[in-house]
Amino acid sequence: MNRRDFINRSLLTLGFLTFGSLIKDTTMAYDMNGITDKTQKKMKRIIIIDGGPRRNMNTTQMLQKFAEGAQSAGNYIEVRTIRLYDIDYKCCMSCMACKLKGRVSNVCRYKDDLTQILEDISQADGLVLGSPIYFGEVTGQMRAFMERLSFPWLSYNDYSMTAPKRMPVVLIETMNGLPERNNSNGFGSMEYCITAALGQPQHIVAYNTCQVKDYSRYELAGFSEEAKHQWRDAHWEEDLQKAFDAGRKMASSKEE
Numbered sequence: 434m435n436r437r438d439f440i441n442r443s444l445l446t447l448g449f450l451t452f453g454s455l456i457k458d459t460t461m462a463y464d465m466n467g468i469t470d471k472t473q474k475k476m477k478r479i480i481i482i483d484g485g486p487r488r489n490m491n492t493t494q495m496l497q498k499f500a501e502g503a504q505s506a507g508n509y510i511e512v513r514t515i516r517l518y519d520i521d522y523k524c525c526m527s528c529m530a531c532k533l534k535g536r537v538s539n540v541c542r543y544k545d546d547l548t549q550i551l552e553d554i555s556q557a558d559g560l561v562l563g564s565p566i567y568f569g570e571v572t573g574q575m576r577a578f579m580e581r582l583s584f585p586w587l588s589y590n591d592y593s594m595t596a597p598k599r600m601p602v603v604l605i606e607t608m609n610g611l612p613e614r615n616n617s618n619g620f621g622s623m624e625y626c627i628t629a630a631l632g633q634p635q636h637i638v639a640y641n642t643c644q645v646k647d648y649s650r651y652e653l654a655g656f657s658e659e660a661k662h663q664w665r666d667a668h669w670e671e672d673l674q675k676a677f678d679a680g681r682k683m684a685s686s687k688e689e
């Protein structure tokens with residue numbers, strides 16, 4: 434090959450590569466901005482609600498694994514995580530705006546940081562709620578969130594529970610308790626609302642979590658650090674795998 438052929442071929446190859454990357458970029462931009470891409474495949478939207486205050490601890494790690502599992506199912510999955518402790522919102526304020534005659538709404542209209550999130554959940558394709566167990570229940574932030582989510586579903590005319598859209602739901606709890614000895618009431622009475630309005634949820638529980646990284650720094654004599662670490666070595670990877678598998682399953686599920 435002489436020098437001119439070499440230059441021509443190089444330019445041609447460069448042209449193909451540039452054109453190729455342009456096509457790819459256009460498709461990507463279209464994916465990001467719209468619901469469908471050129472193949473008209475629908476984007477699946479999953480919303481994860483993290484009801485724990487601590488970043489990078491047990492609950493958040495479980496939820497991150499769930500997100501990884503969902504994303505591993507393909508390119509058409511949008512997973513969004515909302516950390517309740519990072520936003521500013523109230524519990525149900527009993528404003529009754531959702532029950533006004535002629536303006537009944539099954540999405541909460543009270544204006545704060547939750548308003549748009551609740552609207553987005555109403556149109557999502559899957560919902561995940563994760564919380565540590567505090568005094569036998571989910572955290573106060575999670576409870577407040579669930580009041581705002583559920584009260585507009587409830588009709589005081591016939592006591593039915595109706596969400597704008599049914600969707601798969603996964604409930605994740607982490608706690609100190611053991612499978613055979615725990616005080617968790619989990620999502621409690623709110624679970625009834627979720628089941629009635631969205632569908633039967635799947636449960637994942639991580640028991641006997643390590644509450645701190647270094648037990649020797651705290652007054653925690655009620656726990657054996659050795660037993661905690663033994664349990665963690667035996668179960669934590671399995672717990673994370675359950676979260677990953679649930680994410681993949683939710684993202685892969687066919688719509689009802």
Ligand SMILES: Cc1cc2nc3c(=O)[nH]c(=O)nc-3n(C[C@H](O)[C@H](O)[C@H](O)COP(=O)(O)O)c2cc1C
Pocket residue numbers: 485486487490491492493565566567568569570607608609610615616617642643644
């Ligand atoms: C205020 C508070 C109350 C708790 N109450 C319980 C409880 O009732 N039952 C239980 O099993 N664990 C209880 N725990 C332990 C946490 O549920 C457990 O460590 C959890 O995995 C922490 O999640 P995180 O690591 O994501 O913060 C409590 C922890 C705190 C801080």
